[in-house]
Amino acid sequence: MLVNPFSGNSSRSLPLEDGIDDHTGFPQQKALDIITTLHTSFADSKPAQVCQALLLELITLTGSEGGFMGAMEKDYFHESYLEVQAIINIHWHANVQQYFGARLERGQHFTNMDSLFGKVLSEGEPVLSNHPEKDEPHQPAIFRAFLGIPICHHGETIGMIGLVNKPGGYHPALIPLLQPIALTYGALLHTYRTQCSRESLEMTNQQLVTELHAFTSSLDDIVFELDENLIFTRIWCNQQHLLFFPEEEILGKCIMDFVGEHANAFLQLTDTLLRTGDAQYYEYADIRQDMPYWYAVKMRLMPASDSSPRRVLLFIQNITQRKRSELELRQVNADYARNIQILDITQQMALIGGWEFSLVTGQVFWTKQVYTLRELPENFTAIYNDLVFYHPEDRHLLEEAQTQLLRHHQPYCIDLRHISAKGTVKWVRTTGIPVFHQDKVNAFRGIIMDIDKQKKAEIELENAARSRSEFLSVMSHEIRTPLNAIIGISGILHDQPGTPHPELLQNLHFSANHLLGLVNDILDLSKIEAGKVILEYIPFDLHDLIQGITGNYQPLAAAKGLQLYTRIDAGVPQQVQGDPVRLGQILNNLVNNAVKFTNEGYISLELLPEKSDNHHVNICFKITDTGIGIQSELQDRIFDTFVQGDSATTREYGGTGLGLSITRKLVELMNSHISVESQPQQGTTFRFSITFALPGASTKPAPATTIDPANMLTGMQMLIVEDNKINRQVMQLQLNKTGAAVTLAVNGKEAVAKMKEQTFDGVMLDLHMPEMNGYETIPWIRRLQPDAFIIVLTADIMPEATEQLRLLEVKDMLPKPYKAEDLYRILHRYKK
Missing domain, CATH: 3.30.450.40 (GAF domain)
Structure with missing residues (x-):
């Protein structure tokens, strides 16, 4: 309870x-x-x-x-x-x-x-x-x-x-x-x-007084205490030499006795402080002569209490370094403004504008030149998604590039047509790159360059090159045709026993061949055709060559986030004999194209043995990428001079289209053929095979044996199709030595008529003829007399002619003018 x-x-x-x-x-x-x-x-x-x-x-x-x-x-x-x-x-x-x-x-x-x-x-x-x-x-x-x-x-x-x-x-x-x-x-x-x-408070108070004294004494500032009459009563200064006068000379004196030319300013400051109680601030130069120092004074009022009257505290701080920094900053700002002005002038002269898109603030910045290019006032609000300023046919290129930049931080550099606000169309080159801060992307930057004049000049050059190619094709035929007759007739006359003036014939033959060399040099369209290309047969380390080529492109591939690797089969020998320079040129072109046209994935270079014996090895080279691919209808054209997959590829990736043309010619010089397998957006594979001599084996082809044309084609029927009368006569005289029976036709139409009436073992024909040319005639020969062999003799040595004949599966071609022994060497293969 x-x-x-x-x-x-x-x-x-x-x-x-x-x-x-x-x-x-x-x-x-x-x-x-x-x-x-x-x-x-x-x-x-x-x-x-x-x-x-x-x-x-x-x-x-x-x-x-x-x-x-x-x-x-x-x-x-x-x-x-x-x-x-x-x-x-x-x-x-x-x-x-x-x-x-x-x-x-x-x-x-x-x-x-x-x-x-x-x-x-x-x-x-x-x-x-x-x-x-x-x-x-x-x-x-x-x-x-x-x-x-x-x-x-x-x-x-x-x-x-x-x-x-x-x-x-x-x-x-x-x-x-x-x-x-x-x-x-x-x-x-x-x-x-x-x-x-009470004891704790007294101890705390004593500690605070001690700490206050230690604190004020340790300040870089000089601290003065003054009474209401502005008389110095206390001084705190950790370094006495900082005082203008000894401490004992300052205490008890009025502040106005020590501030010299700044007396009026200090008097006004203290009056305001004592009247309002508001803290005051003032900066002044050293009153001593030849002392380049600056100081700042802060004045505060300590209100009166029961135990003490009002007091004034002065904090004097040396601000010389800050003043110097301010002067330096003004100089830096002036330099910065000057650099901006120079940059602006440079951009105007180079026709380059810059832009930036901040991922943090979402703001977009354009330089003056961008506004000028787009014919807009500078108060126009800059935008990042500026597709409206580009040609409708080109917008997808920029849209895809910007998407890749935003999502995968992949830089871009593309050429496309720009349309200003007033409808002015110009070619520009625009770039974009990610900007990193502490390993994170916080902005994108790029430039827009006016390349209208250069681009139009390039287009004009390409058109001129195309016209030049067509012109050279005609000139090749027109020059080589009579030259073939001269060389052929001089050769026939030279072979006749008892021919008068043999020295003149020799000079004629020499001059004709010399003219032929000059014509070949003039008509060349590539580095291979610029002069006589003689393949070397020297020992070299094939493995080192491959590793060197891939090593050169590793940095470029890594910059795009691509994997570049090689695979050399164990059956591929390390030492071979051949032409390492030309082989390197081929592989460099193909690997360079693979890196250029691949945005993600990998590029591989593989070497696989196909067949070998004690003296030779045949090696297949396979270059694969996961790039943009090639449309099937364009795959037959990419090896042509100045040709790429399509115009969009040219605009986006640049280039002249010579790389694959050169590559094909080099591969063909090595008695091989390059093929391509590709699908759009699924990658491309180039493949070719080359036979190399092994060390210790003969590195040069066996010397050509002399072919005796006498009775070589006895009993065989030959059809000559040539519109030039002199060349027909030369070809007939050359074939008469072989014992063949010869029939003549002046063009393809007449040849077809004769083939319908008579069977021939072989047909020799020119390409450029009236009514029906050689290209049109060859399918008729295949249809009417499929067993007859075909030998094309043409004055057109342009790449287009070679490619067309390849498609027609014509293997035997002699460029006019040709040597009789070269003709006999081909005919010897068809001897019965």
Whole structure:
């Protein structure tokens, strides 16, 4: 039952004296002794020790089994709790911790204010309960009896004493016995705390004064204290030599005695400070002569207090370095402005404009030249998606390039037609690159270059080259045809026994052949045709050549994020004999094209043996990429001079179209043929095979044997198809030596008519003829007389003629003029 000790009721009706004798067994003198001891305890011990000793005395005095004492505190939310300072004979277990709401990790904080001890703290009155299990039905039963005495000071509860488990329970008479002790402890504790707080404040104040002095003395600034009359009263300066005058000469003097020509400015500053209280700032040059220093003064007012009048604080800082930096910055800004002006002039002269797109802010910047190119005012809002300024047929190129730049950070550089706001069409070259900051892309930048004149010049050059090629084809035929007759007739006359003037014929033959060489040099369209190309037959390391070529292109491939690798089959010998320079030229062209036309994936160069013997090896070269591919209808044209896949490819990737033409000619010089396999957007594979001599074997072809034409074609029927009368006569005389029966035709139409009437073993024909030319005649020969061999003799040595004959599957061709022995060598293969 919970008892109010001040109501006069209790669980046992005993007199006060009887209660003390029966329940404590101690006299009231013991309580007085405890109070007396408390007065001396705080002088000799800490509060925790006093508290522990007092609690033990109270447990003995009351006959309790245990108890606890503590101070009342407030938490962050202003909720009360008991901070336990002493606890005796209370054994901890789960119910005890739950009852007190104990936070042991914080030094035994009791927070359960719904308990008996909580009632003591909240009400500030003693609480006695000899039946806690009834008085606290919602709390775990951990005590048999409880007595709580508040510790108060000036009516405020500052703590409590809790006693528990007195055998037989507690008598209310104990409360007035213990209250004086609690009041005495509270008064002494408050006095002790006040004294400690005062000592702590004094120590803190002394420490702050020391630290303030150390701080102000360590400042680079010079700190002055002045009174209201602007008289120096204190100085803080960590380096005395920084003062203009010794410190003892400054103290007690007025500031105006030391600022020289700046006196009026300082007087105005201090007047404003004292009148308004607002901080003041002023910069000034050193008052001493020949001292190139600058200073800044900050003035602050310290308001008056009960103990001191108003004071002025001056902070003097050396700002010379900052002033110099400002001058340098102004110079840098001037240099920057000049560089911008020079860049602007340079862009105007070079017709180049720049742009930037920020991924952070989304803003787009154009330089002046971009506005000029697009014929727009400079207040026009720049945009990144500027497809509207490009020709509709070219927009997809830029759109794809910008997509690759945004998604994969792949740089681009393409040529396309630009259309200004006023409809002006020009060719431009536009580029875009990613800008990295701390390994992340935060912007894109690029240029737009006006290449209209250059591009139109290129187009004109290409048209001129095409016209030149057509012109050279005609000139080749017109020059070589009569030259063939001259060489043929001189050869026939030279072979006649007893021919008069043999020296003149020799000179004629020499002059004709010399003219032939000059004509060949003039008519060449490529490096191969620029002069006589003689293949070398020298030993070289094939593996090293391959690794060197791929090594040269690894950086370019890596820059585009491509893999470039080689695969050399184990059966490919390391040492071979041939022409490494021409082979390198072929592979360089093909690998370069593969890297150029591949945007992602890989490029591979493979070498595979096809067949070999003790003296020779045939090696297949295979170059594969995962690039843009070639449309099937264009694959037959890509080896032509100045031809690429299509016009868009030319605009996007550049180039003249000579690479594959040169490659094909070089491969053909090595008695081979290059083929291509490709599908759009799925990659391309080029393949060719070359036979190399092995070291130790003969590296040069066997010397040509002399062919005797006499009776070589006896019994065979030959058809000569040639529109030039002299050439027909020369060819007839040459064939007469072979014993063949010769029939003549002046063009393809007449030849077809004769083939319908007669069977021939072979046909020799020219390409350029009236009514029906050689190209049109060859299919008729295949159809009418499929067993007849065909030998083309033509004055047209242009690549187009060679390619057309390849498509017609004509293997035997002699360019006019030709040597008779070369004709006989071909005819010898068809000897029966």
